[in-house]
Amino acid sequence: xxxxxxxxxxxxxxxxxxxxxxxxxxxxxxxxxxxxxxxxxxxxxxxxxxxxxxxxxxxxxxxxxxxxxxxxxxxxxxxxxxxxxx
Numbered sequence: 001x002x003x004x005x006x007x008x009x010x011x012x013x014x015x016x017x018x019x020x021x022x023x024x025x026x027x028x029x030x031x032x033x034x035x036x037x038x039x040x041x042x043x044x045x046x047x048x049x050x051x052x053x054x055x056x057x058x059x060x061x062x063x064x065x066x067x068x069x070x071x072x073x074x075x076x077x078x079x080x081x082x083x084x085x086x
Contacts, residue, residue, distance in 0.1 A: 006056055009033045027054060
């Protein structure tokens with residue numbers, strides 16, 4: 001599968017596919033970078049002559065994103081994040 005717009009430091013873990021009401025497909029991925037940072041990556045899924053292609057849409061991360069998890073078995077994918085304890 002071809003990935004467009006993905007950083008070299010891409011280490012996916014926790015993947016789910018969401019199909020919208022109009023048939024659009026979005027792949028949500030938890031990325032655990034080598035530097036210890038984490039982000040939720042969003043990709044659009046399209047097909048080129050039957051071959052799947054992922055295109056990066058957005059990335060959400062930051063210091064408050066600790067131990068993110070994706071719960072795909074719900075009607076809508078849910079992203080769970082552990083709270084920061086100060």
